[in-house]
Amino acid sequence: MARRDPSFICQNCGAVYGRWQGKCDACGEWNTIAEESSATARPQMPGRPPRKGRRFALEPLAGETRDAPRLACGLAEFDRVTGGGFVRGSVLLLGGDPGIGKSTLLIQVAAALASGGHRAVYISGEEAVAQVRLRAERLGLAGAQVGLAAETAVEDIVATLSEGETPRLAIIDSIQTMWTDMVESAPGTVTQVRASAQALIRFAKRSGAAVILVGHVTKDGQIAGPRVVEHMVDAVLSFEGEGSHQFRILRAVKNRFGPTDEIGVFEMTGGGLAEIANPSELFLSERDLGSPGTAVFAGIEGSRPLLVEIQALVAPTSLGTPRRAVNGWDQNRLSMVLAVLEAHCGVRLSGHDVYLNVAGGLRIQEPAADLAAAAALVSSLANAPLRPDAVYFGEISLSGAVRPVAQTAARLKEAKKLGFARAIAPEAARAESNSEQGLSLQLVHGLADLVADIAAAGRQRTDDGRQRTGPPTSEDRRRRDVG
Numbered sequence: 001m002a003r004r005d006p007s008f009i010c011q012n013c014g015a016v017y018g019r020w021q022g023k024c025d026a027c028g029e030w031n032t033i034a035e036e037s038s039a040t041a042r043p044q045m046p047g048r049p050p051r052k053g054r055r056f057a058l059e060p061l062a063g064e065t066r067d068a069p070r071l072a073c074g075l076a077e078f079d080r081v082t083g084g085g086f087v088r089g090s091v092l093l094l095g096g097d098p099g100i101g102k103s104t105l106l107i108q109v110a111a112a113l114a115s116g117g118h119r120a121v122y123i124s125g126e127e128a129v130a131q132v133r134l135r136a137e138r139l140g141l142a143g144a145q146v147g148l149a150a151e152t153a154v155e156d157i158v159a160t161l162s163e164g165e166t167p168r169l170a171i172i173d174s175i176q177t178m179w180t181d182m183v184e185s186a187p188g189t190v191t192q193v194r195a196s197a198q199a200l201i202r203f204a205k206r207s208g209a210a211v212i213l214v215g216h217v218t219k220d221g222q223i224a225g226p227r228v229v230e231h232m233v234d235a236v237l238s239f240e241g242e243g244s245h246q247f248r249i250l251r252a253v254k255n256r257f258g259p260t261d262e263i264g265v266f267e268m269t270g271g272g273l274a275e276i277a278n279p280s281e282l283f284l285s286e287r288d289l290g291s292p293g294t295a296v297f298a299g300i301e302g303s304r305p306l307l308v309e310i311q312a313l314v315a316p317t318s319l320g321t322p323r324r325a326v327n328g329w330d331q332n333r334l335s336m337v338l339a340v341l342e343a344h345c346g347v348r349l350s351g352h353d354v355y356l357n358v359a360g361g362l363r364i365q366e367p368a369a370d371l372a373a374a375a376a377l378v379s380s381l382a383n384a385p386l387r388p389d390a391v392y393f394g395e396i397s398l399s400g401a402v403r404p405v406a407q408t409a410a411r412l413k414e415a416k417k418l419g420f421a422r423a424i425a426p427e428a429a430r431a432e433s434n435s436e437q438g439l440s441l442q443l444v445h446g447l448a449d450l451v452a453d454i455a456a457a458g459r460q461r462t463d464d465g466r467q468r469t470g471p472p473t474s475e476d477r478r479r480r481d482v483g
Helices: 078-080 102-114 130-140 154-162 190-207 228-232 278-282 332-342 367-382 408-417 427-432 446-468 477-478
Strands: 002-010 031-039 091-096 120-124 146-150 169-173 210-215 235-240 247-255 265-271 272-275 296-303 304-316 324-325 353-358 388-390 424-426 440-444
Touching: 002 130, 002 190, 031 154, 078 146, 078 210, 091 190, 102 130, 102 146, 102 169, 102 210, 102 272, 120 130, 130 235, 130 324, 146 440, 154 190, 154 210, 190 210, 190 228, 210 446, 228 247, 265 278, 265 440, 278 304, 296 367, 296 408, 304 324, 304 367, 304 408, 324 332, 332 367, 353 367, 353 427, 367 424, 367 446, 424 427, 440 446
Parallel strands: 091 210, 091 235, 120 146, 120 169, 169 210, 296 388, 324 353, 388 424, 424 440
Antiparallel strands: 002 031, 235 247, 247 265, 265 272, 296 304, 304 353
C-alpha cells in the first residue's frame, strides 16, 4: 500500500515545497507553485527483515571499446548535429519556439528514415492525424511509410510500439501533452512530464529504438518542465531562428554520443526545411558593401568555419542613460568591449546609444567576435567604412590586448575560399601567415592600434569630402569622439 501526501511543486523549475507560497525561492517566478499528490511508500513494517542488496561485478577501465552503432537519417545537417546519426536506445529532447519548424523538421527526418527501409513512427499529442497528413502533403512526403497516430496515453503508446517490429525511430510531439496512470496530475505538470519521460526512456533502453521528445520552451528560451528531464535524456537539441528570417539553426546543447558545439543550418522554404551546405555564402549574400558599421567575423561553430556580418549603429542619445541593445550576441560581452574602448582607446561612447546586430538571425557564443564587434562600433562612430574584403577575429582582454583564438587556419581558409583578401587577426596568427596564399594578414597587438587605423581612414575620408564639397557640416563633431 502507498500513502498519498500532498506536495506543492513549482511548474517552472520543479522545486518541491511542503506548503503553498506565491513565489518560488529556487527560480524566483511568481504563481508557479501548484499542489500535486504523490505516492510515498510506507515505512518498513516492523518484524520484516530489510531487503539485502545484490552484488554485481566491477569492470576495469582498460578493455575493448567500441563506437556506438549509428543510423544516419539522410539529412546531412541533422546527422552532423547528432554526431553522425541515431544511436540505438538513445533519447533526444528537441526544443524550440512555437512555430519555428520543429514538427516540420521531424516529419522530414521520419520520412527520410522510412525511405531507407526503416520503421519510423510519429506520435502527435497536439495535432490530429488529418493535420499531420496535410503537412506531409504540403512537403511532398505523403508517400513515405511513416506510422502515424494521435495519442497522449504513455502506456498505450508503449504497448503499441512494443507490438511487432521495433521501430528504429519514434517521435513524441510533445512530451508536455503526455500523461501516465502512475501519477495523479494533469498533463503538462512537472510530475507528469517527469514520469512520462521516464516511461518512454525505459522503453527506448529496453527495445533499442531511438526516441525523440519534443519539448516546449519558456519565454526565456529554456526548455519548459523539470530540468531533471534534460539530465535523463542522452541529447538535448535546440532549434533556433528568428521569425523574420528564413534561416534556422539546429544546435546541440548536450550530447552523450557526440560533440556539443555543432550546428546545422536550414532554410525555411515553401517545400519545408532545405539544408544549407555553405552557410557563409548565405549569411553574406545580402551584405551592404561600403557602409560604416559593418564588419565580417570569421567564426567557428563546432568543426565548421562560418563567416557572418556584424552590424553596429552608434548614435547620439537624447536620454540620460544611453541605450545598449544587442541581438545575436552576449549583452555582457558588449558592455565589456564598450568599457575597454573607452578606458584604453579614448573612444567616448557614454553619450551615444549603441545597437549591435548579428545578421541572419545567428547567435554567436564565442569570444573571438570581440575584435569584429569593436571594429564595427568604431566604424559606425567615426563614419568610416571598413574594407569590404577583410575579415576580423580575435578576443579582447580587459587590458585592451588582442588575445589569440583557436582554429586560426580554418578561419583563414574559409575567408580565402569566399574571396576575402585580408584578415585582421591577433599577433599569434603569424604562424599561419603562409598557410593561405593570396590572403594577407594584418596582425593587431592591441585594440588601440585598430582604433587608430579606423580613425585615420575616417579622417582621410572626411578631408577628401571637404576638398570636394567645401566645409563639413556635422562630421567633425562625430570625429571628436574617436581618440
